[in-house]
Amino acid sequence: MNFSIIRYILGNILYFEAAFLVLPCITALIYREEQGFAYLVVLAGCLVAAFIITRFKPKRRDFYTKEGFATVSLTWILISIVGAIPFVITGEISFAVDALFEIVSGFTTTGSSILTNVEALSHTSLIWRSFSHWIGGMGILVFVLTILPMVGGHNMYMIRAESPGPSVEKLVPKIRKSASLLYIIYIVLTLAQIILLLAGRMPAFDAICTTFGTAGTGGFGIKNNSMAGYSDYVQIVTTVFMILFGVNFSVYFLFVMKRFKQGLKSEEVRTYLLIIAVSIALITANVRESFPSLHEAVQHVAFSVASVITTTGFATADFNAWPTFSKGILVTIMFIGACAGSTGGGLKVSRIILLIKGIKKEMQLFLHPRSVKVIKFEGKPIQGEMIRATCIYFVAYVFLFAISVLLVSFDGFSTETSFTAVVATMNNIGPGMDMVGPTGNFSEFSAASKIVMTFDMLAGRLELFPILLLFVPSTWKRS
Template sequence: MNYKIIRYILGSVVCFEGCFLLLPCIVGVIYHEQVGLAYLIVSLICFLCGGLLILKKPKSLKLYTREGFLTVALSWIVLSLFGALPFIISGEISNFVDALFETVSGFTTTGASILPNVELLSQTSLFWRSFTHWIGGMGVLVFILAILPLSGAYNLNLMRAESPGPSVSKLVPKIQSTAIILYGIYIFLTLLQICLLMLNGLPLFDSLIISFGTAGTGGFGHKADSLASFSSNVQVITTLFMILFGINFNVYFLLLFKKPKQALKSEEARYYLGIIAAVTALIVWNVRPMFETFAQALKHVAFQVASIITTTGFSTTNFDQWPEFSKGLLVALMFIGACAGSTGGGIKVSRFLILFKTMKKEIQQIIHPRSIKVIRFEGKPVEHGVLRSINTYFAAYMLIFIVSLILICLNNFDLITNFTAVAATLNNVGPGLQLVGPTGHFGDFNALSKLVMIFDMLAGRLELFPLLLLIVPSSWRK
């Protein structure tokens, strides 16, 4: 166990957060809000603490799988703890657990809020909440790898631990170049959405807030009704970009390097888009009588389906009032999630595809015991190690979900509220149904439930295992 490299990376993360906190300070100056001073104080604290941690560079920069997973988990916890301090210092969210819940929800791109009325927050804090989505969307350690490379191939252990999906590979030979390409695509799509929103009459501040939430598939809004009060053009643009950010960034890499045929062969992307189209059609059929026109129904349903499957969490209508069939489909989308290698949450389309192919293989094996069939995904054979990790992931996921649900049921809320609260936080979706629906909030849960959901949000964003390793004693042995 290389404790020194863990300490050094944590110091770098804290220093970078100090830089990030300067942006809301600028917003505070622009809007003449004294709240910006709280962000400046925490920024200075970050520079001091981070500077002390990176003061002495370790001799060995090697980072193996175990250190990589532990470093990522600790980095996100430290990031959230420091990120919650401005809310507490400014007094806008005085309770520590509430402030931590809001911050973790931001960084993990969940978008679940404990605030009954988000419009009471200052512009400075509204900017910070949404900017945490953008930081967490692609991953802060991926950002650091793009700027401060460590030791060659060992960087891949950090990227694998932080990136969503069953497997992560290098796009190009150098991992630093891979990180730069990923963030380049991420920044380009974000800027493109900002420009399109501004061209449709939206102010810069509103465009930034919505684009940060869309890019990170987070969903923190700055209006009480999320995006319901915005124009149809804004809603359609946001729908499109939510879907785009839910696609594996490898597809964009192939398009960028003029390999459209390979990009179009992406099995996961095709199923992802197919699921969106199929569920949208079913829900439109089911809710059509609730809207004046077919076009209006299609617009709201397409927005909500895109928002839920990409785990963004924006809303343009109260889908908690839709028929049970439609709500059931939306809950199913919470679990499916977006593509691996995107900024979306959930279990991921790729895992379900491989799982179904495994089931199909087992059924055929029973019918034809002597047949030999290889499971293929994206045109390549799926290795046994990948199948084993997916099976283990599903087992761990179910265990965490069941334990979390039992603990949250101590609040004595209705089962739909409790079930969808766990589903929304573990899958990084944001809103659920009933008390935690699009017009509700998570503030009524007790401190224990909020801590459980904080764990769930972090576990969901980091694909379970980095956070589970923290509580396994043998992980820390030399």
């Protein structure tokens, strides 16, 4: 393990976190809120610490998979701890475990909250919560790598460790340019949504916070009723953009490069959109009588389905009160999640496709042992190593999920609450069912359960293995 290069990168990360903290400080000036002082103090602390840490250049620039995974995990832990400090200093979330849960939920784009009255927060803290979604949506290190080529050609090790999905490929020969292209697309979509929300007469502050939550598929609301109080226009725009941010960004790159046919042939995106359409149709048929009109039913169901499958977590209706069949569909798509290479969480549609194709292949081998069946995905043959990695990921996911549910169940809440609380945090969704439904929150859980779910949020966002490798002794052996 090359500790010097990891230290150097973490020092640079603190510079970037200081830059991120400028936004809440500016917000405090605009609204004349004293809470901005706390953010200014943390900003200054980040600059001092970063200066001290980066004064000494790394002795070696060796950087491989082990360093990449450790750096990604430590980066997310570091920015979360630092990002929680302003909440504690301001007293708006005075309990350190709660503050850490809240900001980890922000950076991992989960959206689960311990707050019982979000409207009591200052504008300064509200913008910081929402901005943390936008920062975490595309990944902190993806953002940093668009600015600083810190470890030369080895940046791919960090990109692969942080990017969601079974595999990450370069869009162009240079990885730094790939990261830049992704962020340009991300920023353009973000600005487009802000403009459209402003066109719908949504207040500027609300439009910015809502867009940050949508872009990162995080879903921190700034109102106690989430998105229910906004106009139909605002809800429809948000629905569309939630779905757009759940699409693999490589497809947008293909569109930008005018390779429309290749982009439209994406098997994952077509499956993703099909799941959304089928879910909306089935749930609408099931809850139609609960709404005054078919239009209203479709609108709220579409919003809920888009919010859940993209793991955004916004709400316009209390789907916790819907029939069991509808809730069953929502829980199912909570596990599925959005596309690989998007800002969404969950297992990812691509993994589900690969698992189904792998099962189908095994069944055919039982019937025809001598047959040779090649699995294809996105028109390309898939190596057995990819199927193996997908299966191992799924096993690790189920194992961690089961342990987490068991630990959280010690709090004594209902099975539905404990089960869906872990589903919501590990898949980076936000709301679950029962006590943690759209109208509930996570405040009643014990500190121990909140720590478990905080870990789950980080593990889910980083695709399990980067965070799990921190607990493997051989990871820390000097090379």
